[in-house]
Amino acid sequence: MNQIEQIDIPQVIEKMTGRTTRPVTTSRARQDNFARRTFFVFTLLPVLLILIVTIALLARSWPILKAYPLSDLLFGTVWKPTNGQFGFWPFILGTFWVTAVGVLLAVPPCILTSIYLAEYAHTKLRSTAKPILDLLAAIPPVVYGVWGLLAIVPFVDKVLAPLSDRWLGSVSIFSVNQPTGFGILAAGIVLAVMIAPLIISVMYEIFSTVPNDLRHASLAVGATQWQTIRNIVLPQVAPGILAAIVLGASRALGETIAVLMVVGNIPQSPTSIFDSAYPLPALIANNYGEMMSIPLYDSALLSAALVLLVIILIFNILSILIIQRMLRRKWS
Amino acid sequence: MLHSYSAPQQGQIMDSHIQVKNLNVYYGKQQALKNINIEIPKNQITVIMGPSGCGKTTLLKSLNRFLELNDGTQIDGEVLVDGQNIYDRDVDVTEVRKVVGLLAQRPSPLPMSIYDNVVYGMNIHRMKSDRKEYKAAVRHYLEIAGLWEEVHKRLHDPATSLSIGQQQRLCLARGLAVEPEIILGDEPTSALDPISSQNIESRLIELKQQYTTVIVTHTLRQAKRLADYVIYMYLGEVIEAGPAKEVFGNPQHERTRAYLEGQI
Numbered sequence: 001m002n003q004i005e006q007i008d009i010p011q012v013i014e015k016m017t018g019r020t021t022r023p024v025t026t027s028r029a030r031q032d033n034f035a036r037r038t039f040f041v042f043t044l045l046p047v048l049l050i051l052i053v054t055i056a057l058l059a060r061s062w063p064i065l066k067a068y069p070l071s072d073l074l075f076g077t078v079w080k081p082t083n084g085q086f087g088f089w090p091f092i093l094g095t096f097w098v099t100a101v102g103v104l105l106a107v108p109p110c111i112l113t114s115i116y117l118a119e120y121a122h123t124k125l126r127s128t129a130k131p132i133l134d135l136l137a138a139i140p141p142v143v144y145g146v147w148g149l150l151a152i153v154p155f156v157d158k159v160l161a162p163l164s165d166r167w168l169g170s171v172s173i174f175s176v177n178q179p180t181g182f183g184i185l186a187a188g189i190v191l192a193v194m195i196a197p198l199i200i201s202v203m204y205e206i207f208s209t210v211p212n213d214l215r216h217a218s219l220a221v222g223a224t225q226w227q228t229i230r231n232i233v234l235p236q237v238a239p240g241i242l243a244a245i246v247l248g249a250s251r252a253l254g255e256t257i258a259v260l261m262v263v264g265n266i267p268q269s270p271t272s273i274f275d276s277a278y279p280l281p282a283l284i285a286n287n288y289g290e291m292m293s294i295p296l297y298d299s300a301l302l303s304a305a306l307v308l309l310v311i312i313l314i315f316n317i318l319s320i321l322i323i324q325r326m327l328r329r330k331w332s
Numbered sequence: 333m334l335h336s337y338s339a340p341q342q343g344q345i346m347d348s349h350i351q352v353k354n355l356n357v358y359y360g361k362q363q364a365l366k367n368i369n370i371e372i373p374k375n376q377i378t379v380i381m382g383p384s385g386c387g388k389t390t391l392l393k394s395l396n397r398f399l400e401l402n403d404g405t406q407i408d409g410e411v412l413v414d415g416q417n418i419y420d421r422d423v424d425v426t427e428v429r430k431v432v433g434l435l436a437q438r439p440s441p442l443p444m445s446i447y448d449n450v451v452y453g454m455n456i457h458r459m460k461s462d463r464k465e466y467k468a469a470v471r472h473y474l475e476i477a478g479l480w481e482e483v484h485k486r487l488h489d490p491a492t493s494l495s496i497g498q499q500q501r502l503c504l505a506r507g508l509a510v511e512p513e514i515i516l517g518d519e520p521t522s523a524l525d526p527i528s529s530q531n532i533e534s535r536l537i538e539l540k541q542q543y544t545t546v547i548v549t550h551t552l553r554q555a556k557r558l559a560d561y562v563i564y565m566y567l568g569e570v571i572e573a574g575p576a577k578e579v580f581g582n583p584q585h586e587r588t589r590a591y592l593e594g595q596i
Contacts, residue, residue: 122402217440217503220396221453221510222430231452232442 045124054309061303064296071305079267081291086300088307090267094184094277095311097270098259099252101188102195105244110199117200117228118207130204138199145261153262156189157181161274176274182264185273192260195248202247207233239326246319253312256281280308286289338544340399345468349514349544351396355409357390357399364390366568369411372561377536377545379555379576382565382591388548392516395546396432397425411516430457433512435520437501441491442506446483449491449502450474453510477505478535498530505536515539515546521554533558552592556580562586 064073064086076087113133117126161216168174210233218228264276265286288301348371357365365387372378376446380388397418399405410417418428430453442449450470460466470487474480479501483494491502500520507515517536521529534544536558549555555562557575562589572579572588583589 056591089379211440213436213438214442214489215440216398216436217506218452219401220398220429220434220436221456221507222426222428223453223456226425227456232457236443 012038054306057302057306057309061299061306064299064303066295074307079271081297081300083296084116084295086296088280088304090269091278091280091283091304092307092311093269094263094267095253095279095308097184097273097277098187098191098263098279099249099271101184102191102252103249104247105188105192106199106248110196110203111241112250113196113252114200114203114207116228118204119225130201133197133200135197136193137201141194141255141258142261144190144194145258147260148186148258152186152189153181155181155260155276156183156186160185165276167239173272174274175272177266177272178274178276180264182262182274183274183276184263187259187263187277187279188273190262191252191255194258195251198245198251199248203237203262204245205242207236209240212238223303239323242326245322246316246323247280250312250316253315254281254308260285263321280304280311284308296321335544337340340556342412347349348372349414351410351412352391352394352547353410353412355385355391355394355407355411357394357408358406359402360404364568365394368570370563370570370573372544374544375541377540377547377558377562378563379559380546380548380563380565381550381552381555382571385567386549386565386591387568388565389518390568391517391563392546392548395514395516396431396434397427398434400425401566430510431512432514432516433507435504435507435515435517437518438505438523439496439519441494442501444491445488446449446491446494446502447487449506450509453506457510459510469564473505474502476508476539477501477533478531480506491589495528497524497531500524500528500532501535504532508539512543514544514546517545519550522550529554552594564591566591 016213068086073086073088074092076085077089078085078087078092117129121129157180161181163175163177164174196308197237213235214232215228218232223231258278260282263279263282265282266276267278267283268275270277284301284305287297293297313320342467347581350372352368352372355365355368356363380391381429382388393399393405394411394445395418399407407419409419412421413428416423418432432567442452444452447470450473454460454466454469460469460556461506471480471484474483479498483489483502488494491499494502496521500523515536520536521532524532533554536547539545540560547558549558556576559580562576562579563573564571564583564585566587572583572585576582579588580592583592
């Protein structure tokens, strides 16, 4: 034991390599150290922030978590704060329904658009279309909300709902139980339009990471452009496409204002895309700060925020794991 | 200078496989090839040489219609392969590229197994009907490319696990597997070590009985080792073209002489 402790490692390395490992204390080196530490602190900030937010939410949710079993809160289907009933299940379901419809509507056209832009489009078209798409991402959500209210809700009410009622009425997820236009489909359409620019932009970037050498190798043996995309490019970008979808879905999970303007805001467990719903973000935004005299109301809303945060975290962690697995399995 | 080169004494080539007629290529406003008129002999190795930026690669890539992959490229003139202008409107570009194979500057194995790389083009053109035929073909072309011995025990390993020299021979096998008549090589050994380069050169010499081969190179020594027929280019023009013996032995043009003597 003593012998081991006596070995002066820096000295040994010095002897072996002929170089000194002692800290250099010139002013350049000190500056460098200072810069590295400063940047490290700022890199750490976001991580800290997530921790702090989680802990704060947990602390504020504590009263209600103590008063009710977790399963009653998560899977309870009745939301009557005045009666002391706090079931989050309708809101959790509402969040998933709206997000799922939004993502399902957005993803297919996004994939086609990004393939076209990245693989087929001429430079000129690309340099016009890309900025316009990026601009769409900059439109404030409330504007999308107004558009949804004035255009999409009536469209769903007057066109889609009657059509669905006539042709798909027997399928429960397409049946029209609440003919107002406000509901999951309207919210999904608005969400799809909102997240599309983001998804396209990320997918486009991912397509451009595939080296042209690979495309040329395929074209050189006489493959068509579509064969090249299908056989060479798409397998390469599959994990990235998934990542783009996850990014869009995360955005959709948390989207508040545009959704709450068109979704109907009725706390029920939806069974059809024409049903109204009440996603978690809408619940929090609509109610926080009002009727705070109801016992545990404040705590209930903050634990709803905590549930939303946990859903988004789990969703992202799962998808990161899946993407990593896909990357490992792929040749590269 | 003055006169564009007058066509290389026509009739000198007994059996030309490719004829380039009045070819002009522009990248945007910049002219990359100026009025090219050449013939490329069948089943010989033609080497295109010249200083960098002279349009060698542009000329080569005009032969398999790879130029049009870049936006803003304008191509005027004709390239006849077996008498058919490959730029004709009713010509299927994938058929052109099946007949005119390309060995790229950097080896570009596709992100799949060694086996699948060789099968790739055959599959695209549905050239074989069952697994047995594909297996036999894979073996055949890997043997031609001089790679079979090294890889036959690990055909299903990723192609990227090969050394870079092996990768280039794999690319050769992949190109040959679609049964082209013409092999283009865009400085195909420039990324390789000397031994791998030599290996590729030997393959090309073995293959020239069956394939018309066109190689771009910037090394004079490689040109001398490989060439049966030489095209010397300078600033987008063909300065001199002719059988290797004549061009190397007795260049007709002062620029060619200067290049051969190492002055350019």
